[in-house]
Amino acid sequence: MNLSFSTPKKPDLKARLALRNGKWKAALPFFTEQANVNEQNYAQWNLLGDIQYRAGDMVAALESWQKAMNGYAQESLHENVLGIGRKIAKRCPEETGVHRDISEALLGLEYFADAISSFRSFVKLAKHSSISEKKSWFRKIMQCEIRQPHLHEELLHIYEECGLEDIELQRDIQAYVRRMQESIDTATTADEAEVFETPIEKQSEVYEPAADGLMSIESDWTSNDFSILKQDSNGYQPMQSHPVEDHSQPAFESIEVQQEDDLPIGQGKDHYDLGVVYSEMKLWDAAITEFQTARRDRSLRSRATIELANCLKNSNDPHRALRVLEEESNSNGNEAEAQSELFYHMGLLNEVLGNGSAAKQCFEKVAPDSAHAADAALRMSRTSVQSN
Incomplete structure (x- = not known):
């Protein structure tokens, strides 16, 4: 006769053990329930999508990931959207519509070149994309301040590639490009005027690189070398710079800005x-x-x-x-x-x-x-x- 008085395992512990042992389908009911209890817990939906994907239910995984992406987008957590979007693009390359979500997340992060590139992928790969989706993207990018002239040309080219026959939208894009170029020209003229107004006898004091330790116009700013900002640091020098495309990966809140109380x-x-x-x-x-x-x-x-x-x-x-x-x-x-x-x-x-x-x-x-x-x-x- 078995007189064992061992207490039954809690559902959450059983689900975690199932995950650890790779029993994805056994863990699904608990995590599905957790996601449905609080539908605004988008991290839970993202996790549920991962489990569903490993359990072989691709359709359910895509629905969960999409719900997480939409929620993060509403909260302007663009890095999270980007992380999930790139995960979908890697695991489900046939889901070409995700390139539009990736592009909009990159717009939010102000990585305009990458955003335009991702939208071009959406235009070329998403054969069943709607005209309204394309027009919506152009309306969103015109709310941004793009200061790079070559990207203005890219924007005009990609509008032509879309084949949209919308005279009003086309005029708005052309007006936006002109406005951005005029603002660049105005800023350049103001900078030049400021340089010419500087008294010649005082230039050596203002622009001398070693005078006050600040970045000067002789410094090689275009090389992304920020070591001048740490002239008096003798210890370990942190990394200097990194490519734009490496900024946005997994779906989580920005670590550097997260401020929470200690546990x-x-x-x-x-x-x-x-x-x-x-x-x-x-x-x-x-x-x-x-x-x-x-x-x-x-x-x-x-x-x-x-x-x-x-x-x-x-x-x-x-x-x-x-x-x-x-x-x-x-x-x-x-x-x-x-x-x-x-x-x-x-x-x-x-x-x-x-x-x-x-x-x-x-x-x-x-x-x-x-x-x-x-x-x-x-x-x-x-x-x-x-x-x-």
Whole structure:
């Protein structure tokens, strides 16, 4: 006779165990219920879409992802829209209409060149796109201030490619292009006038590069070299710049601007453990959300930050991952062991980004008694050989 008094597992625990074991269909009922309980929890809909996709239900996954995208778009969370949109474009290339959502998200982020490129993909690939969808996009882009003249030409070209026979819209676009070009010419004229009005005898004081440590007109601004802003910094120099296309990846709220209260000590552990589960299953979006919450527990902050950076790297966003680690390293609230761990992972990311000298500086700061000391020394020596 079985006298076992073991308590039954809670539904959420059973669902998490099912996810961990790859039993997607077994986990679906619980997560579907969670999404329907709060339909405005768009992260939950995004996660549900991931589970449905792995369970083989592509139609349901697309519906969940689309609901999450629409919700994020209403809240102007353009990075989240971009992350889900690119995920759909990668996993379901036949869903060509998503390129319009990607383009509108890029407009919101003011990446105008990429936005126009994505809309061109929509025009060429979405054979059943409606005229109203195309007109709506042109109305939206005319609400932006595009200061690059070559993009004005691109805008006129893509209007011709759309084949729209709307005289009023065409005139509006032409008027918008003229207005933008006039504003550029006006700004250029004002800048030139300001230069000529500057007294000649005072120019050496105003424009001397070493006079006050500020950026001068002799500085190579076009090279995106911002090292001049850190002239008195002797330590590790963070990454300098990154391409526009790497800005928008997974569906999560901007990490740098997120301001939330700290959690009581110990309350972040469940979120951290769940983030580990999601990352093991390569559900990066869900893992990022959990590690962001776990970071608010000061006892887990450095560990959760490192895991968060790994998820961002695996989501093809190493630049953001590096920024997250840099911010945590500069917070001055970490113990020596945690700081060494941060420097080690910053070195790895700099290696991925091709920043050899920055990677070497990070590895040099890894403590000798750190668990990563041997690997850091090996990588540092390898970097030195390559630089020579």
